[in-house]
Amino acid sequence: MNSLLQDAQMAARRVGLPSDTIVINGGRPLRGTIDVRGAKNLVTKAMVASLLGDTKSILRDVPDISDVHVVASLLEAHGVTISGSAETGILIFDPSNVASANSAEIDALSGSSRIPILFCGPLLHRLGHAFIPDLGGCRIGDRPIDFHLDALRKFGAVVDKLPSGIDISAPNGLHGAKIEFAYPSVGATEQVLLTAVRVKGTTELKNAAIEPEIMDLIAVLQKMGAIISVEPNRVILIEGVDSLKGYDHRALFDRNEAASWASAALATGGDITCKGAKQQDMMTFLNVFRKIGGAFDIEDDGIRFYHPGGDLKPVVIETDVHPGFMTDWQQPLIIALTQAIGTSIVHETVYEDRFGFTDALVEMGANIQVHKHGLEGGERRVPRRPLEQAAVITGPTKLHGSEIVVPDLRGGFSHLIAALTADGRSTVSNVGLIGRGYGDFVAKLEKLGADFSFEV
Ligand code: EPU
Numbered sequence: 501m502n503s504l505l506q507d508a509q510m511a512a513r514r515v516g517l518p519s520d521t522i523v524i525n526g527g528r529p530l531r532g533t534i535d536v537r538g539a540k541n542l543v544t545k546a547m548v549a550s551l552l553g554d555t556k557s558i559l560r561d562v563p564d565i566s567d568v569h570v571v572a573s574l575l576e577a578h579g580v581t582i583s584g585s586a587e588t589g590i591l592i593f594d595p596s597n598v599a600s601a602n603s604a605e606i607d608a609l610s611g612s613s614r615i616p617i618l619f620c621g622p623l624l625h626r627l628g629h630a631f632i633p634d635l636g637g638c639r640i641g642d643r644p645i646d647f648h649l650d651a652l653r654k655f656g657a658v659v660d661k662l663p664s665g666i667d668i669s670a671p672n673g674l675h676g677a678k679i680e681f682a683y684p685s686v687g688a689t690e691q692v693l694l695t696a697v698r699v700k701g702t703t704e705l706k707n708a709a710i711e712p713e714i715m716d717l718i719a720v721l722q723k724m725g726a727i728i729s730v731e732p733n734r735v736i737l738i739e740g741v742d743s744l745k746g747y748d749h750r751a752l753f754d755r756n757e758a759a760s761w762a763s764a765a766l767a768t769g770g771d772i773t774c775k776g777a778k779q780q781d782m783m784t785f786l787n788v789f790r791k792i793g794g795a796f797d798i799e800d801d802g803i804r805f806y807h808p809g810g811d812l813k814p815v816v817i818e819t820d821v822h823p824g825f826m827t828d829w830q831q832p833l834i835i836a837l838t839q840a841i842g843t844s845i846v847h848e849t850v851y852e853d854r855f856g857f858t859d860a861l862v863e864m865g866a867n868i869q870v871h872k873h874g875l876e877g878g879e880r881r882v883p884r885r886p887l888e889q890a891a892v893i894t895g896p897t898k899l900h901g902s903e904i905v906v907p908d909l910r911g912g913f914s915h916l917i918a919a920l921t922a923d924g925r926s927t928v929s930n931v932g933l934i935g936r937g938y939g940d941f942v943a944k945l946e947k948l949g950a951d952f953s954f955e956v
Contacts, residue, residue, distance in 0.1 A: 538751025621695025857911025
């Protein structure tokens with residue numbers, strides 16, 4: 501069995517999907533209200549932060565997604581006792597018995613997620629040693645961890661790369677460091693935060709990521725007793741402290757999930773209210789949504805996204821770090837762009853291979869050309885990166901049903917929207933991968949009136 505299929509099937513089991521293949525009869529607008537819970541890209545990190553506390557932590561609004569189950573299993577493998585459940589949205593972590601994990605248990609989870617790399621700092625503080633299995637996550641190009649390892653070395657850690665993973669120790673303890681990233685990496689910024697809070701001395705991080713999920717992780721760490729200040733120009737200062745306690749935190753909502761359902765509303769000509777979504781963290785998305793011809797109402801407890809009628813218009817987008825247009829937003833939005841009148845361009849500047857999902861859309865009738873080395877010329881806001889690619893989407897094109905194999909999380913959700921927009925029947929397999937990051941997506945599809953069934 502290939503490893504993508506294996507990952508998808510495991511993820512499907514973790515979130516209790518009846519099978520890994522959905523049959524969709526498309527062409528119906530999605531309409532209704534859904535709840536958006538905590539952000540995958542904060543919740544999983546806040547779970548790791550619980551390892552740093554001397555007392556219990558409580559995390560609220562946890563989504564029922566397979567990445568949460570993977571990180572929970574990894575924490576349990578290291579002796580953390582977890583109560584509550586992702587189904588109810590509340591998890592309680594008791595780190596009083598943290599111990600080195602049994603390598604068979606870690607191996608069983610190896611390759612399932614990219615979060616294990618963030619266990620380094622907390623495990624070094626608790627146990628003086630960490631073993632991190634091979635990393636998984638979406639296959640969207642090369643995803644190096646050099647910034648993570650360089651930063652850990654600057655804190656004084658000794659990093660040993662083994663065939664099965666990475667062995668890290670701190671024979672002389674960890675100390676504050678001056679670190680500057682070549683690119684404001686989200687994961688590497690989290691690595692520095694989760695390590696620097698307990699080292700001896702002060703750490704200065706330059707060119708840090710400042711995504712809302714990072715700010716929420718800083719809020720979690722501050723509740724635990726950390727001293728962290730976010731300075732102008734992407735500088736973060738962290739003063740190490742001797743001990744941290746547990747936290748009680750309600751996770752920031754998932755802006756990727758909200759943008760995905762918003763895109764589904766626009767592409768299918770529907771109307772979806774995302775309870776829990778907040779304007780402040782979605783402003784860049786909302787501007788683009790409006791330029792395309794989508795409408796939204798900001799409500800007290802959510803955002804209503806809808807197709808107000810009329811033609812959709814093309815746009816030019818460059819993905820970027822915060823406060824730019826997120827790389828995770830482009831995949832779902834591209835389905836709406838296949839319905840716009842004219843030519844849109846999406847420049848992907850964050851990851852090196854994030855348009856693989858468009859092959860399936862072309863088979864469904866979309867007119868999309870991918871330029872693997874980007875497009876030269878034209879006015880640009882984001883400095884051109886060597887790894888960038890561009891997709892040129894010319895619409896409107898009618899989409900027709902097809903057989904689709906989901907390649908990764910965001911591309912997979914985009915395929916789901918394409919199948920819901922298309923005329924006729926589509927079979928979408930590997931949908932377990934969508935369960936990695938979209939909580940209760942099956943129940944939500946039902947609530948929004950989608951016509952689908954599982955192939956069992
Ligand atoms: N990079 C390096 N070296 C490193 C780390 C990163 O060169 O050591 C480069 C990457 O190759 C990439 C760029 O920096 O070109 C950005 O990577 P970053 O580290 O910022 O991303 P990440 O932490 O791996 C998180 C999210 C992604 C999201 C990005 C950007 C999690 C678990 N993942 O990834 O989310 O796209 O930030 O916001 O938080 C998703 O949710 O589907 C997803 C892929």
